[in-house]
Amino acid sequence: MSKRLYVGKLPPDARTDDVQRFFEQEAGCKIADCRVMTGFGFIEMETSEDADNAIRLDGREFEGAPIVVQYAKESRPRREPPRDMRSSGRRPGVPVIITNVSRDVSWQDLKDFGREAGGGVTFADIDRDVPNQGILEYYTLEEAERAVRELDGRELRGHTVSLRLQDTVCTFSVFVSCRVT
Structure with missing residues (x-):
């Protein structure tokens, strides 16, 4: 064991x-x-x-x-990132800000909640500098928008949370392009 x-x-x-x-x-x-x-x-x-x-x-x-x-769960072997992503660190994602997050919510709870909208959550974290706030990142803008539509106003550990796209959205293909929304 x-x-x-x-x-x-x-x-x-x-x-x-x-x-x-x-x-x-x-x-x-x-x-x-x-x-x-x-x-x-x-x-x-x-x-x-x-x-x-x-x-x-x-x-x-x-x-x-x-x-x-x-x-503890066994750590999974990491997959080789696509060639054009190797130098950028972790996989980029489309950020969604989640507010009114209870203090007892972990990043794992947040990631599980984010998956309820379907789509791939690439990153989840609790912002310890901003009380009651977390961040979810999705692979695509469409997945992030669906998460905002489906999860905004839902309950997470006894708190009704709000979701919105982060002001700056970056998309990655061969080149990086950012737009302010």
């Missing part, structure tokens, strides 16, 4: 040391590696038995809120 765990629903200010101490004290396990990002983290246990013990902490309160503890 896997020794790597996903820990979700962490408070935004959770620190690696605090998470590590919590798992060591509450599950009595030894941790090989612990990485905490905003709202989530990954823990590599010394043994699969330690991981089994730590899984029992799923739903337990950490700093006043219940956390999610699951076996």
Whole structure:
């Protein structure tokens, strides 16, 4: 069984040391590696038995809120990007701004929500600099427009969210072209 765990629903200010101490004290396990990002983290246990013990902490309160503890999904091998995209970093997308996002929504929740409109979500993130805002990116302008039509005004984790296309939309083929909408 896997020794790597996903820990979700962490408070935004959770620190690696605090998470590590919590798992060591509450599950009595030894941790090989612990990485905490905003709202989530990954823990590599010394043994699969330690991981089994730590899984029992799923739903337990950490700093006043219940956390999610699951076996981490295996990372998928990355596909080779198309030749004309290799130098540009991540795949470009058509950005959609989503507002009134609850604090307990993760980027994974946001991406799943964005997929409900069909089409391919290329990127999702919660904007920690702008409260209650996130971003979704779609492969095409048509997919982004459909998402705005179908998801605007819907509920996401108890909050009615609003979606709009970002002011600047970039499209990529052989050349990059941007237009302000």
